[in-house]
Amino acid sequence: MHKTLYLCLLSSSLLAQSGPFPSTGAKPQQFYSTSSVAKQGFSAQRLQRIDSLLQGFVDKGIAPNAVAFVARNGVVVHHKAYGYSNLAKRIPARTSDIYRIASQSKAITTATLLTLLEEQKFLLDDPIAKYIPAFKNPTVLVSYDKNDPAKGSYETRPAKTGITIRELLSHSAGIPYEHPLETRAEFKVPFFASLEPDRLEDVVNKIAKRPLLKDPGDGFVYGLNTDIIGRLVEILSGDPLDVAMRKRVLDPLGMKDTYFYLPANKAARLVELYSKEADGPLTVHTNDVYRKFAVAGGKTYFSGGAGLVSTVEDYAKFCQMLLNGGEFNGKHILGRKTVEMMVRNQIGEGTVWDRQDKFGMGLQLITSSSHYGDQASPGSYTWGGMYCSEYTVDPTENVIMLVFTNVHPYAHYSEFVRKFRMAVYQAME
Numbered sequence: 001m002h003k004t005l006y007l008c009l010l011s012s013s014l015l016a017q018s019g020p021f022p023s024t025g026a027k028p029q030q031f032y033s034t035s036s037v038a039k040q041g042f043s044a045q046r047l048q049r050i051d052s053l054l055q056g057f058v059d060k061g062i063a064p065n066a067v068a069f070v071a072r073n074g075v076v077v078h079h080k081a082y083g084y085s086n087l088a089k090r091i092p093a094r095t096s097d098i099y100r101i102a103s104q105s106k107a108i109t110t111a112t113l114l115t116l117l118e119e120q121k122f123l124l125d126d127p128i129a130k131y132i133p134a135f136k137n138p139t140v141l142v143s144y145d146k147n148d149p150a151k152g153s154y155e156t157r158p159a160k161t162g163i164t165i166r167e168l169l170s171h172s173a174g175i176p177y178e179h180p181l182e183t184r185a186e187f188k189v190p191f192f193a194s195l196e197p198d199r200l201e202d203v204v205n206k207i208a209k210r211p212l213l214k215d216p217g218d219g220f221v222y223g224l225n226t227d228i229i230g231r232l233v234e235i236l237s238g239d240p241l242d243v244a245m246r247k248r249v250l251d252p253l254g255m256k257d258t259y260f261y262l263p264a265n266k267a268a269r270l271v272e273l274y275s276k277e278a279d280g281p282l283t284v285h286t287n288d289v290y291r292k293f294a295v296a297g298g299k300t301y302f303s304g305g306a307g308l309v310s311t312v313e314d315y316a317k318f319c320q321m322l323l324n325g326g327e328f329n330g331k332h333i334l335g336r337k338t339v340e341m342m343v344r345n346q347i348g349e350g351t352v353w354d355r356q357d358k359f360g361m362g363l364q365l366i367t368s369s370s371h372y373g374d375q376a377s378p379g380s381y382t383w384g385g386m387y388c389s390e391y392t393v394d395p396t397e398n399v400i401m402l403v404f405t406n407v408h409p410y411a412h413y414s415e416f417v418r419k420f421r422m423a424v425y426q427a428m429e
Contacts, residue, residue, distance in 0.1 A: 027324040028074020031316070037077040038429070046427035047078055053423050054403070058083035062412050063388075064274050064282055065093035069312045069402045070424055074320065078424075079313075085271040087282065095312065098257060098269045099404040100294065102192065102306045102385030106226040108249055108258075108318060109241070109304030110169060110362030113233050114338050115248045121236045124169070127162040128228065131235050134208035135163055141180065141211035150183040156211045163216045165232065168225040169361040170346035174212030176223040181210065189224070192306040192386070195289050195297025200241060203301065204231040220350045220359060230304025241302040252331035253317045258310040261299040270294055270309060271406050273387065278411035285408065290387075306385070312402050319393050319400040322381075343381050366392075374418060375425035390417040397428065 037044050050068060057063040065083035069076070081093040116122065122131070129135040138159040145152025159174070167173040181187050187210045189203045190196070207224050214221055230241045237244040242260050250258050262270060273285040285291050294309045301307070317328055322343070326334035334342075345358040345365055352358065355372035358365040366373035366380040373380060377396035384390030389404040403420040410416070 027327060028320065029328060029330050030074070031071055031313075031320070032075045034075045034077065040072040040075050040077050041429050042072070042077045042427050043429050049426065050078055050420065050423045051080065051082075053419055054080075054082045057412075057416060061282055062276065063405045063407060063416060065097070065271060066403060066405050066416075066420075067093060067095050067097060067099075067312045068404075068420065069095075069316045070399065071316065071320065072397065072399045087272070087274070088284075093271070096257075096269065097271050098262065098266065098294075098309050098311055099271055099389055099406050100273065100290070100385065100387045101308050101310050101315065101389050101404070102387050104310070104315065104383060104385045104389055104391065105304060105306055105308040107322075107362040107383060108245065108308065109226050109230050109233065110342065111318075111322075111334060112241075112245045112248050112304075113169075113229050113236075114334055114342060114361070116233065116236045118335060118338060122165060122232075124166040125164045128165055128168060128232070129162055131232055132204060132208065132228070134205040138163060138174075138208075138216070139211045140174065140215055141213060144180050146180075149180050154181060154211075159212055160215045161217065163212075165229075166346060167216050168228055168232075170359050171220055171222050171225050172218070172347050172350065172359075173216050173225055174214035174218065174221050175207065175210075175225050175228075176213050176221050179210055179213070179223075190289075190301060190303070193289055193293035193303055194301040195293060196301070197298035198301040200227070200231050200234065200302050200304075204228050220347050220352055222353075224305060226305035226362065227303055230302060233304070241304055249318070249333055252329065252333060253321055254329045255310070255314040255317055258308060258314045259294070260302050260307050260309075262294050262309060267295045274407045276407050276410050276412065282407070290408065312404050315391060316400060316402055319391050319402065323393050323395060323398065323400060343379075372418070374422055376421065384413075384417055388413050388416060390421075392421055399424070399428075 054066040064087050067081040070078040081095045083093050085091045085093045085097050139156035140159050142155040142157050144154035163173045189206050233244050234241050273291045274282045275285050276282050321328035321333055325336035326339045342361045347359045352364050356369040357367050363381045363383045366376045368378040377394050380394040382392040387406045387408045388410050391402040393400050401424045
C-alpha cells in the first residue's frame, strides 16, 4: 500500500471493540467495528477501490487529504484517512482531524429547531415575522442598476405573501446567498463566517431588509435561510444558538468535536484550507475568514447555515441518528414522525438546481430521476459543504457514508464526492 496512505484504527472511544452487534431490526446506539465486512454485505476486495480512489486524488495533487466513513447497520466497514492535513508541514491526515463542514451545518441547525417544534413552540406555517418582526412586509427585487449595484437605484414590489418557517427550512423563501445588492452598506452581512464581533440577531435583521429574489414559495432559492432558523432557535429556546445546539443535539449524541469555535486544546486538529483550480496546484486559501474563523477573531457569530466544524466520526453519529428515526447513543433527539417529515419533499414540483432532486428540511432528497445521486436508492438524502465535505444516508440499504476534505474553490468537488459514493455502492454485494 502507498506509503502516504494512513489507515487509522477505529477509535476505541467511539467504536465498540467488543460486545454483540445490534440484533436484526435493532437501532444501533453506537458504532461497532468488524473483522468481516462480508457479514455486512460488502466485498473487502471491492472496498479497496475507495483506497485507490482517495489516495489517487492525493497522489495526483487533486486533494490534500481525505477522510472517509462508511457504516451499515451501525457496523463500520470503512474508516480511513489519506494524505496530509497540512501539505507544507507534511502532517499525516488522521481520522480525528477536524474539518470545516459549511452547509452540513444546516441539517444540525434544522434538527435543533425541530426539537422545539416537538415542544409545540411554533407551527411550520407560522410567518417568521411573528417571531422576528423585521421580516414584516417583505419585498421582491424587480430591477437594479447593474453598472453600480452598490450605490445605484433599484426597484422593488411587495411580496405576494409573507415568509413562513417551512419556506425557510426548505429554501423556498426567495432568500439567496449571492444577492445583487449585497455590497450596499444597509444589506452587507457575513457571507458564511466572520472574524468580526458580529451577532446573529443583528445579521438576521439586516437579511430581513434585503429584497427577495422570488416570492415566498415560488421555487428553490438556496441561501441564508438556515441562519434565520438559527436565530429562531435562540428566540424560542432562550439560549444562544451554540448553547441550544449543544444541549439539544450535540451532547446527547456524543458529538464532542463539533463546534462553531474550537477550544484552544483542539485548534491544532483543524486541517488547513486549500484552493484548487482545474489545472493549477493546490494552494493555501487566501481568504483568512474562511481559513481562520473557527480559531480566531471575534468568535461571536453563530452561522447555523455554514458555521460548524466537525470530524467525520461526529457527523456520522448525526447521520445514524436520522437513519435510526431520531435516536442514537441511547438518546431520543427527534420523534420518528418528525424525521420522516424532515426527509419528505417540501418544494413541490421544484427541483434542486439541475439535479432533478427534491429538498426536505435542511437536506436534499435523491429521486428516481436524479442526475446527482447515481446509484443511491431513491429516498436517500444527502448534502455537502462548500469546502468539500458530504454525507449520504440510504435508508433502503441501511447505510451511511461520508467523505471530507477542505478545498475551496474546488474544480473537482463533484468528482471527489460522487466518485466516492460510487465506490461505496459498487462494493455492496
